[in-house]
Amino acid sequence: MIFSENMKVNLRIEEERDRRASEYVTREAFWNVYNPGCCEHYVLHMFRKDPDFVPELTYVAEIGSKIVGHIMYSRGKIQKDGGGAIETAVFGPVSVLPEYQGTGIGGALIELTMEKAARMGFKIVTITGNPQYYSRFGFVSGAQKGIRYAGAPEGEDFPYFLVKELENGALEGVSGCFEDPPGYITDPEEVDRFDKWFPPKQKLRLPGQLGYQQEADHE
Template structure:
């Protein structure tokens, strides 16, 4: 089953383009534009232990000097895997040409309402995409793929 979605992208030349996108079986993301089809050839798969260093490196590259000098998001990725709240079943990478170009991680959390009642939720982050692959739909594809998996796991949206 494929999901179709619509949006805007900014091309490397700075043009704004409307697009239609499809995430199909196997997690492949395809941009559809009118009659032309350009496949991005992204594979989305679970992260495994041998990916940890590559994911931490890409996370550092994605966030370096973005909000402050340096970054800490790669350390968050490293430490998050070791805590009980980490949801390994929603930890995914995006690959292009056998190179990891994106990653999404989830964890459990609790929020309290105005009456002090705690509610269990899941949160994602870091969501990291190599700078050379940003604005290409990699992050969106990771979000859409893992949201579908979360729903299949019985995690409901509010």
């Protein structure tokens, strides 16, 4: 794997001793990005006790003894329209410290863990994210494969719901609906309580965040 500036980056499975550092990296990576503050570090913290959590695919990236990146996996399901379900691998959050973003660390974590997911028998990966970024890893919109996203408005395409076949033809002839694993649902009050374990940071409403334009239009 090639990283910018010839960095020596080690990718390995997350260990228990890494947990708080991984949560810190996740908090730093997502703070004020999509919303004021963030909840992704709390999602990571709680998922480790969730039966859908996949520790074998949850990795850290480290430079020396410093953790600079992290990826978490869980199990999800596509409910088929004709009955039954198909298991999927779900990754996210994927986190890289801001000062190391753009160096290839996030992409390396994604590629390594998807290869391992395929070896473990997963045939499909489902995520929500930026389609322009994730297309480089072979992801396409769920609608393109006949899979709807349960959180999207009825009858509307949701371009941020993405799928990738780890086995060619895994979704051939399949139509259905994917719903995020319950572990991604958070209580804002619980997030705020958990956040007190970390250094104080200011929550800001910034352009580009979810809902920013709607709020600006009503000011």
